Amino acid sequence: MHAMQYEITLPADYDMDIVRERVATRGRALDGHPGLAFKAYLIRERGTAGSPVNQYAPFYLWHDPGALTGFLRGSGFRGLSADFGRPAVRNWHGLALEPGPAQGAAPRAAERLTYAIGEDEDAAERVERALEETREAAREPGTHSVVLGLDPHRWELARLVLLEGRREERGASQGARYEVLHLSEGTR
Numbered sequence: 001m002h003a004m005q006y007e008i009t010l011p012a013d014y015d016m017d018i019v020r021e022r023v024a025t026r027g028r029a030l031d032g033h034p035g036l037a038f039k040a041y042l043i044r045e046r047g048t049a050g051s052p053v054n055q056y057a058p059f060y061l062w063h064d065p066g067a068l069t070g071f072l073r074g075s076g077f078r079g080l081s082a083d084f085g086r087p088a089v090r091n092w093h094g095l096a097l098e099p100g101p102a103q104g105a106a107p108r109a110a111e112r113l114t115y116a117i118g119e120d121e122d123a124a125e126r127v128e129r130a131l132e133e134t135r136e137a138a139r140e141p142g143t144h145s146v147v148l149g150l151d152p153h154r155w156e157l158a159r160l161v162l163l164e165g166r167r168e169e170r171g172a173s174q175g176a177r178y179e180v181l182h183l184s185e186g187t188r
Contacts, residue, residue, distance in 0.1 A: 002065050003149040004160065006087035007057040014054045018150055020181060029076060035067025036060065036186025037097065040162060042178035049177045057178065058059070059112065059160055061094060061147055063188050064084065092149025092158050095127065096134050100114035100143030102164035107144040107183055109163040111129075113175030116152050117155040130157050137161055139172025 010016075023041045030039050040059045044051040062068040071077055072089070081087070117126045127150065134148040137159070144162035151158070162180065 001099060001116045001149075002089040002091060003060065003094050003147055003160070004062070004068060004089050005059045006056060006089045006156075007055055008087055010054040010056065012046055012054065016043060016054055019043055019056050023181040026141045027184065030184040030186065031032045033067070033071075033184065033186040035062055035064030035070075035188070036184070037063050038108070038186065039184040040110055040160070040178075041181040041183070043181060044176065044178055048179075051177065057176075059110070059147075061097060062185070064109055066185075090151070090154070090158075092151045094147065094149050096131055096137035096146070096148040098134055098148075100138045100140065100145050100162075102142050102144045105144065105164045107162035107164060107180045109165060110178040110180050111161045111163070111175050112158065112178070114156055114158045117157065119155075123155065127157070130159070134159060 010019075023092040029043050030036060033039075038061050042057045042059055044053060046052065046054045051166065060068070060071075060089040117123050120184075130148055134146050137143060142164045144164055146162070147158075147160045149158045150156070159175075162183070
């Protein structure tokens with residue numbers, strides 16, 4: 001598995017309904033895409049749930065790294081780059097995908113937390129702790145699923161939690177909080 005995310009920060013006065021409409025009309029293009037586990041179409045809106053920015057920030061989990069590369073070379077990403085500029089793509093080796101009790105429901109919110117593995121920490125022990133934290137997070141009510149990834153270049157862990165409930169209904173988060181506009185699920 002391989003996780004990736006790009007963040008397109010938009011002007012403070014940008015009408016986020018434009019992004020909502022774009023996802024409503026184009027978001028199903030990756031439904032059933034070979035090699036894709038899922039694409040969560042995520043946004044943050046300035047002043048909502050503590051967000052300081054307007055941002056379109058989709059998060060992908062790929063079963064097949066070749067499909068990821070094909071996507072980045074394909075017409076969809078080319079079109080996005082033409083409309084918004086080519087974004088930097090963050091990526092992590094997928095360590096876990098844990099289903100939650102709300103997996104049958106459409107997720108409406110997401111939380112992404114990234115944290116560095118310190119130079120003084122044992123990386124293997126920290127990853128094992130993160131895997132256990134991921135399993136625990138997946139058991140929480142309202143959780144659709146949880147992904148854990150590792151960027152060994154930065155020695156950074158990233159955890160994405162997809163949630164059934166709106167983010168305003170959830171407690172405080174230490175990470176970025178998003179609205180989920182659509183979830184495309186692919187095929188192996």
